[in-house]
Amino acid sequence: MKPSGKGLWLYAIVYLAFLYAPILLLPLFAFNDGTIIAFPLKGFTLHWFEVMAEKDQLHIAVKNSLIVASASAVMSTILAIFAARASTRYDFKGKGAIIGLIMLPLVLPEMIVAMALLVVVLQVFGDGALGLFSMIAGHSLICTPFAIAILSGAFQSLDKSLEEAAYDLGEDRISAFRLVILPLVLPGIISSLLISFTISMDEFIIANFLGGTQQTLPVYIYSSLRFPKEIPVIMAVATGLVAVSICLLIIAEYFRRRGVAKTGGKDSGGFL
Amino acid sequence: MDIKTRWGRFTRTPAFNGYAMISPTAFYALLLLAAPLGTVVYLSFMTDGAGVREVINQPTIGNYLTAWTDPIYRALMLRSLFVSTLVTLATVILAFPVAYYISFFVTPNKKSLWLFLITIPFWTSYLVRVFLWKVILGFNGVINSGLISLGIIEDPLTWINVNVGAIVVTLAHAYAPFAILPIFVALEKIDRSLLEAGRDLGETALTTFWRVTLPLAMPGVVGAVLIVFIPTVGDYVTPDIIGGGKIPLIANVIQKLMLGIDNMPLGSSVAVSAMLIVGAAAAIFVLINARFLKVKK
Numbered sequence: 001m002k003p004s005g006k007g008l009w010l011y012a013i014v015y016l017a018f019l020y021a022p023i024l025l026l027p028l029f030a031f032n033d034g035t036i037i038a039f040p041l042k043g044f045t046l047h048w049f050e051v052m053a054e055k056d057q058l059h060i061a062v063k064n065s066l067i068v069a070s071a072s073a074v075m076s077t078i079l080a081i082f083a084a085r086a087s088t089r090y091d092f093k094g095k096g097a098i099i100g101l102i103m104l105p106l107v108l109p110e111m112i113v114a115m116a117l118l119v120v121v122l123q124v125f126g127d128g129a130l131g132l133f134s135m136i137a138g139h140s141l142i143c144t145p146f147a148i149a150i151l152s153g154a155f156q157s158l159d160k161s162l163e164e165a166a167y168d169l170g171e172d173r174i175s176a177f178r179l180v181i182l183p184l185v186l187p188g189i190i191s192s193l194l195i196s197f198t199i200s201m202d203e204f205i206i207a208n209f210l211g212g213t214q215q216t217l218p219v220y221i222y223s224s225l226r227f228p229k230e231i232p233v234i235m236a237v238a239t240g241l242v243a244v245s246i247c248l249l250i251i252a253e254y255f256r257r258r259g260v261a262k263t264g265g266k267d268s269g270g271f272l
Numbered sequence: 273m274d275i276k277t278r279w280g281r282f283t284r285t286p287a288f289n290g291y292a293m294i295s296p297t298a299f300y301a302l303l304l305l306a307a308p309l310g311t312v313v314y315l316s317f318m319t320d321g322a323g324v325r326e327v328i329n330q331p332t333i334g335n336y337l338t339a340w341t342d343p344i345y346r347a348l349m350l351r352s353l354f355v356s357t358l359v360t361l362a363t364v365i366l367a368f369p370v371a372y373y374i375s376f377f378v379t380p381n382k383k384s385l386w387l388f389l390i391t392i393p394f395w396t397s398y399l400v401r402v403f404l405w406k407v408i409l410g411f412n413g414v415i416n417s418g419l420i421s422l423g424i425i426e427d428p429l430t431w432i433n434v435n436v437g438a439i440v441v442t443l444a445h446a447y448a449p450f451a452i453l454p455i456f457v458a459l460e461k462i463d464r465s466l467l468e469a470g471r472d473l474g475e476t477a478l479t480t481f482w483r484v485t486l487p488l489a490m491p492g493v494v495g496a497v498l499i500v501f502i503p504t505v506g507d508y509v510t511p512d513i514i515g516g517g518k519i520p521l522i523a524n525v526i527q528k529l530m531l532g533i534d535n536m537p538l539g540s541s542v543a544v545s546a547m548l549i550v551g552a553a554a555a556i557f558v559l560i561n562a563r564f565l566k567v568k569k
Contacts, residue, residue: 005376008369008372008373009373009377011369011373012369012370012373012374012386015366015369015370015448016389018445019390019393019448021404021408022393022400022401022404022405022408022445023393023396023401023404025404025407025408025414026404078296079297079300080297082293082294082295082297083294083297083298085293086290086293086294086297087294089286089289089290090286090289090290090293091286091287091290092286092287092288093287095290098294098298099294101301101302101306102298102301104301104305106499107498107499107502108502108503108506109502109504109505109506109507109523110503110506111506111508112312112506112543112547113308115312115526115539115540115543116305116308116309116311116312117304117308118530119308119311119315119536119540120307120308120311122325122536123311123327137304140300140304141300141301141304141305144297144300195395198395198396199395202395202396202397203398204509205508205509208531209531218397218398218399221397221399221400222509225399225403225513234400234403238397241396241397241400242396242397242400245395245396245397246396249391249392249396253388257384
């Protein structure tokens with residue numbers, strides 16, 4: 001006599017609708033031929049996307065975002081490879097505490113991380129140091145825990161005997177890693193790169209604190225939200241951003257699953 | 273490799289390899305997280321200088337006196353705690369049935385699809401999502417204009433837009449996956465035969481849930497509460513966009529002190545105080561919960 005869960009199913013569907021409501025509304029307003037963001041919709045237009053193409057400041061912000069997101073993705077994935085490998089392969093004293101420190105940005109309010117970095121950058125390097133580099137440093141820090149969560153899944157299910165077999169066949173540690181382990185965890189690495197890229201691309205608080213005079217896309221969006229005239233264009237920009245994010249996430253999820261399957265693990269599902 | 277010397281042997285132990293492997297990441301976290309957090313604590317005891325972003329190295333507890341006695345800071349801190357508590361309650365209570373449904377009713381090969389669907393909105397532009405909630409709940413928003421065009425109401429509802437409720441809805445939306453995932457993981461770990469045992473021993477479906485499932489899911493619920501409660505206290509974007517600056521929370525004050533008004537020592541001490549209060553609240557919650565679970569056993 002197992003309950004069928006129909007009621008729960010309905011609830012879960014309504015909940016999903018709640019989660020997706022803002023994202024689904026976004027394109028409606030981006031293609032709406034009206035200057036105010038409200039119903040009823042006026043008609044279809046591509047005007048806001050045309051305006052988007054003319055805004056130089058927006059282009060600079062997009063370029064900055066791409067630079068910061070690419071660099072942060074590479075940086076955090078490299079840092080995460082070390083941490084995920086160490087935590088899944090070796091036992092050592094204080095492992096919990098060290099991993100805890102590395103994963104801390106996951107629980108800490110982003111603003112605390114941002115202000116702490118701001119204080120140090122200002123004290124050590126001065127105002128001039130704020131910019132792309134400081135944003136990359138900050139984003140790498142907050143992306144690393146997510147990258148570790150993904151990569152641990154890939155490393156965890158790795159069969160230790162494969163690596164030992166490589167040693168027996170005369171490979172040293174580095175070549176064994178390159179020839180045996182790396183190909184097996186590669187999908188996980190790609191997934192981690194994409195997720196970190198998406199997080200950095202969408203991140204606002206750290207970029208706002210550490211950007212100095214440099215704007216990333218979210219900082220540009222935030223400063224435009226104050227001007228009602230700009231909002232339809234921002235809806236168009238955001239539609240593009242969300243579409244790109246979702247594509248990257250779907251590719252990331254594909255690689256994450258392939259990675260888990262490749263190393264023979266059981267998919268526990270989810271990134272966290 | 274030389275395995276005869278003591279050093280040679282040590283470099284082959286798992287511990288050494290572990291330390292060597294984790295050191296780059298650990299070093300990065302020490303340098304860019306632990307050291308900066310330490311600096312914030314240090315700054316919170318210093319004196320604000322007259323110049324732009326100037327700090328005088330003169331120890332004082334004046335910042336803490338201001339942070340704890342100024343009625344404005346106190347009121348905002350209380351409001352922040354209240355909002356975060358509401359958000360946490362709303363998020364976890366709304367999330368639990370979803371996690372329960374995915375864990376108990378979705379077929380195993382579809383589980384990761386569901387989890388993926390739940391995490392997608394979370395990864396997409398936070399700012400834009402917050403702004404769209406304003407569009408949905410606002411004076412001329414989707415809900416109001418929808419209800420008016422359907423003839424259900426005549427004038428826009430004002431109680432749904434610029435208020436604490438709107439902030440709670442927006443934050444509950446933003447932190448949804450953070451609540452669902454830990455609860456889901458805890459539910460997945462439950463040995464299903466325990467539930468059958470409960471039923472065999474004469475419990476109803478409801479009492480089995482209350483006496484077996486819920487206590488076993490508690491670690492996940494605790495994780496969800498912490499991972500929602502702590503970060504929401506530091507959120508200044510949502511009150512800014514949704515409240516239009518009319519309902520500031522403690523995070524807005526910290527942001528202003530750090531970036532706008534330029535009093536970094538006071539900003540640091542307000543931030544440290546806020547984190548201590550939140551940490552204490554979280555610790556009390558964990559302790560009460562440990563108590564509750566012990567009694568249950």
